[in-house]
Amino acid sequence: MKNYIPDIYQKDIKTINYNKLKKRKIKCLIFDLDNTITNYYNNNIDKDIISLFDSLKKDFKVIILSNSTKKRVSKIANKLKVQYIPLAMKPLAFNFKRIMKRYHLSNDALAIIGDQIMTDIKGGNKVKIVTILVDPIDDKELSITKINRLIENHKLKTLSRKNILKRGNYYG
Ligand SMILES: [Mg+2]
Numbered sequence: 565m566k567n568y569i570p571d572i573y574q575k576d577i578k579t580i581n582y583n584k585l586k587k588r589k590i591k592c593l594i595f596d597l598d599n600t601i602t603n604y605y606n607n608n609i610d611k612d613i614i615s616l617f618d619s620l621k622k623d624f625k626v627i628i629l630s631n632s633t634k635k636r637v638s639k640i641a642n643k644l645k646v647q648y649i650p651l652a653m654k655p656l657a658f659n660f661k662r663i664m665k666r667y668h669l670s671n672d673a674l675a676i677i678g679d680q681i682m683t684d685i686k687g688g689n690k691v692k693i694v695t696i697l698v699d700p701i702d703d704k705e706l707s708i709t710k711i712n713r714l715i716e717n718h719k720l721k722t723l724s725r726k727n728i729l730k731r732g733n734y735y736g
Pocket residue numbers: 596597598599600678679680
């Protein structure tokens with residue numbers, strides 16, 4: 565169960581306290597794409613998200629790590645002018661390790677931000693980086709994600725019953 569619990573839980577990527585992460589010596593922010601930065605069917609990015617990323621890039625290495633296709637991920641990453649890894653196969657660890665190698669950083673300097681416990685949080689906890697859960701932007705999702713959500717809802721029920729993690733009870 566421990567692998568499913570995020571260190572931080574916030575409503576969305578705009579409500580995360582990035583200053584706190586900076587103080588915690590986080591150097592690299594790994595972002596999930598679909599339902600974290602934008603809807604999975606949307607190729608447009610709001611201006612406020614573009615300016616958020618512009619300011620984050622001043623303080624952190626920023627990279628998108630997504631299980632989506634290169635075609636999809638590159639479109640958004642190019643708009644935000646950040647690096648990206650598509651077809652990431654989260655929660656598998658190898659792409660997290662690849663990022664550590666690429667930026668010469670150890671696990672305690674990285675944070676993953678994503679909307680899925682089964683991929684983003686589990687993957688991040690496996691490699692012992694800071695894990696940040698956000699609420700999904702909306703409920704329109706790919707079929708693979710729908711399957712993950714069924715398992716996730718089951719985990720969330722258990723975590724909620726134990727008062728560890730409840731939807732809407734943000735922390736960190
Ligand atoms: Mg996602």
